[in-house]
Amino acid sequence: MLPLILLITFLDLLQLKNLFFPFKKLTIEYLNKTKSISDFIDFNIYTNISMGTPRKKVAHFITNGDQLFYYNNLRLHSHSSKEFDEIQNKIENSINIYYIPEDSTTFNTIDKYYQVFSDEYSFYDLNNTEKKTKLNFNMNPTEEKTKLYGNIDLYFLREDPYEEYNKYLFKMFKDNNLIDDTYFSFIYGEYNLKFDSNYLNDDYNNILGNLILGESPHEFSPDKFKKEDEIKMNGQFILEINEVNLDSKKSNYSEENVRLSISFTSALIRGSLMFKNETDKIFFNDLISKNICRIEYVDENIYVSKDIVYSCENNNIMQEKIKSFPTLYLLIRPNNLTFLFNYKELFQLHNNRLYFLIYYKTGSYSSWEVGELFLRKYITSFNYYSKTISFYKNQVDDINKKTNIIIPDEESDKNTDTDPAFNPDDNIPKNKKKIWIIVIIVCGLVLIAAIITIVLLVLRLKKFRKKRAAELIDDNYEYTSENNIN
Numbered sequence: 001m002l003p004l005i006l007l008i009t010f011l012d013l014l015q016l017k018n019l020f021f022p023f024k025k026l027t028i029e030y031l032n033k034t035k036s037i038s039d040f041i042d043f044n045i046y047t048n049i050s051m052g053t054p055r056k057k058v059a060h061f062i063t064n065g066d067q068l069f070y071y072n073n074l075r076l077h078s079h080s081s082k083e084f085d086e087i088q089n090k091i092e093n094s095i096n097i098y099y100i101p102e103d104s105t106t107f108n109t110i111d112k113y114y115q116v117f118s119d120e121y122s123f124y125d126l127n128n129t130e131k132k133t134k135l136n137f138n139m140n141p142t143e144e145k146t147k148l149y150g151n152i153d154l155y156f157l158r159e160d161p162y163e164e165y166n167k168y169l170f171k172m173f174k175d176n177n178l179i180d181d182t183y184f185s186f187i188y189g190e191y192n193l194k195f196d197s198n199y200l201n202d203d204y205n206n207i208l209g210n211l212i213l214g215e216s217p218h219e220f221s222p223d224k225f226k227k228e229d230e231i232k233m234n235g236q237f238i239l240e241i242n243e244v245n246l247d248s249k250k251s252n253y254s255e256e257n258v259r260l261s262i263s264f265t266s267a268l269i270r271g272s273l274m275f276k277n278e279t280d281k282i283f284f285n286d287l288i289s290k291n292i293c294r295i296e297y298v299d300e301n302i303y304v305s306k307d308i309v310y311s312c313e314n315n316n317i318m319q320e321k322i323k324s325f326p327t328l329y330l331l332i333r334p335n336n337l338t339f340l341f342n343y344k345e346l347f348q349l350h351n352n353r354l355y356f357l358i359y360y361k362t363g364s365y366s367s368w369e370v371g372e373l374f375l376r377k378y379i380t381s382f383n384y385y386s387k388t389i390s391f392y393k394n395q396v397d398d399i400n401k402k403t404n405i406i407i408p409d410e411e412s413d414k415n416t417d418t419d420p421a422f423n424p425d426d427n428i429p430k431n432k433k434k435i436w437i438i439v440i441i442v443c444g445l446v447l448i449a450a451i452i453t454i455v456l457l458v459l460r461l462k463k464f465r466k467k468r469a470a471e472l473i474d475d476n477y478e479y480t481s482e483n484n485i486n
Contacts, residue, residue, distance in 0.1 A: 017179050018126055020126050023045045023047040024047075026044050034351060038298045040268060042266050042300050044076055045062050045264065048060070049150065052103070052106060052120065054104075057097055059150070061149060061150070062152050063151050064237060066157040068153075068167055073143070078303050099148045101143075106134075112141050114162075115141060116137075116165055119135070119137075183213070183215055187212060187379070200267065200350040229392045233389050233390075234389075237263075242334075244256075244258050245329050247326045260330065262374065263369055264371070268373070269341070270370075271359070273360060275358070283325055294310075296308070307359050319354075322343045327404065339396070344403075379391065
């Protein structure tokens, strides 16, 4: 009996204790073939979870608002606009990823007064193993016949005094033995973002990324991540950055002690007004005066807010000019961590215009925020209960080595606009590199020839000395009159 118990315990330890949620975008511009830049500043993401009987895929929105595991009506925006509401209704009628409680034969009422209900669910781990369970959730009792959508909320603020009736998803996952720990990570696949990538992708039918709950990256992917490389910091979607600066000889810009927010519902970076003023001075002002670039004031699609966005013409002049844009660095000194973004990452093509992926709030709002661009590049893991953020030192250092571009000095900057032989991935023009290569080869040949000559002379001298020594000790050697120096 004991061996059987030990075997069961061992097999239980071998089981993956993670849950895998591929997610997509769903926005107010979902039905538009081409999206505006506003749709990339902020958006909604959701994952489909099979639930009820008969089984049905239901959209669960991934949020960070300290919310209960609650089912509610679709809400893609916060505008008090009839136009937005009509668009939202069209979107809802075009998709079939909603939950109608009364249509499920396994839907149960636990406590109607406290708005607690239950139904059956199917979840999957990274091995695509199905995990069936029954979960409780909160819902308005009057909405049993309406189309509802769930949520996976990743932000935990405090324990609720009415915890018995208020249902939190992570707690239920742990109570039902679906997960052991409360890590969660956004994984977007192999990082290959470059200047001509399709980063600002209009096709929302594609999987945007994957959310993994339960295990840390060094547990669900030990071949890529090592526990000893993990750097864990206190914070819940906020990093304490010691310094933000630019790699530029034209600028002394630096910001210290910056609180950097992390968002998983934005494709852009939000910058400070101090950074805006500096990049205007060293880069954009001249281009705007020549009508190559422009400033756009755009309304957000989710929140009632106006933003400042920079876009430029997509031509050869601009494609050469962006090579001089300095690399952005974010430094966390106590942990020896550096995050960086080069010009290839910060300028992306959309609707045949080059968009600068750092935007700004109008008014005096000046805080920094990084989004999907950051999460794609740097593997970031959060912990729901301990409120920590983790990175892996080797992963950060490796990706930095691949993407850290040293900007040429000012003289080289001038050459990039006129020299067609300029290689953006190097600091030296190709024709100059060829000259240096030829010089190095010639010098090498001369050096080799000199070494060979010296070696031959040394060997000849040694041979002569040996012969001379032999002659001097040879008893049969006779001096002639020519040898006589008297």
